[in-house]
Amino acid sequence: MASLGNDGGQLLDTDQLIDRLVADHRRVNPHWIERACLLAAGAALAVAIVLVAAVIGFRDDIPAAVMEGRILAKYGFVVLASLTAGLVYCRMARPGRRLKVLWLAYLIPLGLVIAAAAITAAGRGLGDIGATVADPNWRFCVTLVPAFAVIPFALFAAVLRRAAPTDLAGAGFATGILATAVTALAYAAHCPADSPLFVAVWYPLAFLIGGFAGAVVAPRLMRW
Amino acid sequence: MSTTERELAAFMAAAQAGDGKAYRQLLDRLSVHLKGHIRRMLARMGSNGAAELDDILQETLIAVHGRLHTYDPAYPVIAWVNAIARYKLVDHYRAVGDNRRKIPIDEVETLMSEPEAYQADAARDVERLLSTLPANLRRPIEEVKLRGLSIAEAAGAAGMSQAAVKVGIHRGMKRLIARFGIGAPSMAGNG
Numbered sequence: 380m381a382s383l384g385n386d387g388g389q390l391l392d393t394d395q396l397i398d399r400l401v402a403d404h405r406r407v408n409p410h411w412i413e414r415a416c417l418l419a420a421g422a423a424l425a426v427a428i429v430l431v432a433a434v435i436g437f438r439d440d441i442p443a444a445v446m447e448g449r450i451l452a453k454y455g456f457v458v459l460a461s462l463t464a465g466l467v468y469c470r471m472a473r474p475g476r477r478l479k480v481l482w483l484a485y486l487i488p489l490g491l492v493i494a495a496a497a498i499t500a501a502g503r504g505l506g507d508i509g510a511t512v513a514d515p516n517w518r519f520c521v522t523l524v525p526a527f528a529v530i531p532f533a534l535f536a537a538v539l540r541r542a543a544p545t546d547l548a549g550a551g552f553a554t555g556i557l558a559t560a561v562t563a564l565a566y567a568a569h570c571p572a573d574s575p576l577f578v579a580v581w582y583p584l585a586f587l588i589g590g591f592a593g594a595v596v597a598p599r600l601m602r603w
Numbered sequence: 604m605s606t607t608e609r610e611l612a613a614f615m616a617a618a619q620a621g622d623g624k625a626y627r628q629l630l631d632r633l634s635v636h637l638k639g640h641i642r643r644m645l646a647r648m649g650s651n652g653a654a655e656l657d658d659i660l661q662e663t664l665i666a667v668h669g670r671l672h673t674y675d676p677a678y679p680v681i682a683w684v685n686a687i688a689r690y691k692l693v694d695h696y697r698a699v700g701d702n703r704r705k706i707p708i709d710e711v712e713t714l715m716s717e718p719e720a721y722q723a724d725a726a727r728d729v730e731r732l733l734s735t736l737p738a739n740l741r742r743p744i745e746e747v748k749l750r751g752l753s754i755a756e757a758a759g760a761a762g763m764s765q766a767a768v769k770v771g772i773h774r775g776m777k778r779l780i781a782r783f784g785i786g787a788p789s790m791a792g793n794g
């Protein structure tokens with residue numbers, strides 16, 4: 380693409396440049412971003428499933444536990460978080476969009492999981508709540524989810540490099556949130572801690588770690 | 604939606620679908636718009652370098668070309684291209700390594716939005732006024748007063764004599780003034 384702007388080091392005038400661009404013109408798909416995001420999400424999920432299966436394994440009570448209400452609620456949250464993150468990510472991929480406004484969308488899944496946690500906490504003693512939140516599994520959640528999300532992040536970042544985000548740090552944040560949320564789809568089938576109290580604290584924290592890491596690396600990674 | 608925006612959106616849709624003629628129209632119009640837009644952004648930053656203007660204009664056009672698939676038909680073309688221009692302007696100064704220069708972009712955008720809206724309105728008004736004139740009176744005014752051609756060039760382009768162009772401009776202006784009561788000195792000025 381850069382070669383279009385110069386001719387063996389000799390600069391073109393704007394009319395000549397336009398001639399070249401027109402000559403190089405091809406049909407484009409205005410929904411390319413959404414399609415690429417879906418493809419990347421599929422690949423990212425596959426990578427996360429392989430990593431979870433190979434490194435920490437899935438929980439062994441899966442067939443029996445799946446229909447339990449709180450596991451469904453946990454999955455409901457992670458799925459909703461992934462969808463929300465995907466929508467924010469696709470928006471951030473286009474010029475002129477800023478996270479300053481779009482981050483509010485994250486409050487939808489976050490608010491729901493906090494509400495579920497509040498319902499769970501109702502009528503329980505502080506000690507009981509504390510013990511549920513501080514389930515030792517939290518260490519794995521906040522370290523392994525971001526760690527397993529590195530390859531998914533790279534996939535989503537590769538899509539953004541071919542898109543046109545103008546708020547690079549914001550786009551990186553959205554990419555980090557999406558990568559960790561998709562990874563959590565696989566991780567949630569490993570983690571035996573299912574209480575909304577646990578999920579409402581540690582999953583969002585894992586996503587935030589991914590988001591901030593993404594915001595830090597994106598300006599170098601996604602420049603176009 | 605203004606006339607300009609509607610036209611741009613139509614060219615954009617056709618260009619995205621692979622129509623090369625529409626793509627050229629789109630780039631030509633965007634390049635005219637961008638030249639003014641980037642110049643104003645640069646002026647805000649205290650820069651008037653024509654070289655910078657050309658650099659950023661071309662970088663923006665190349666980015667438009669490479670990122671044509673990122674235009675979402677639900678949003679205005681101008682907003683899309685302005686966001687790209689702004690990004691390329693910031694990127695330009697980052698690449699040049701000029702960290703001393705402040706780029707008050709956010710401020711620029713808020714400050715710019717109003718005059719730009721006025722300008723679009725003014726352009727539309729002129730377009731509407733001129734559309735009330737018959738073609739033989741409208742063309743000379745468009746070419747000499749708006750596009751800045753000389754009388755001789757306009758005459759050549761239209762296949763009219765220079766005298767006919769001059770008379771056409773004079774009669775067209777008179778008719779506009781009579782019809783809309785426009786301030787005569789500003790419209791009749793400039794030769």
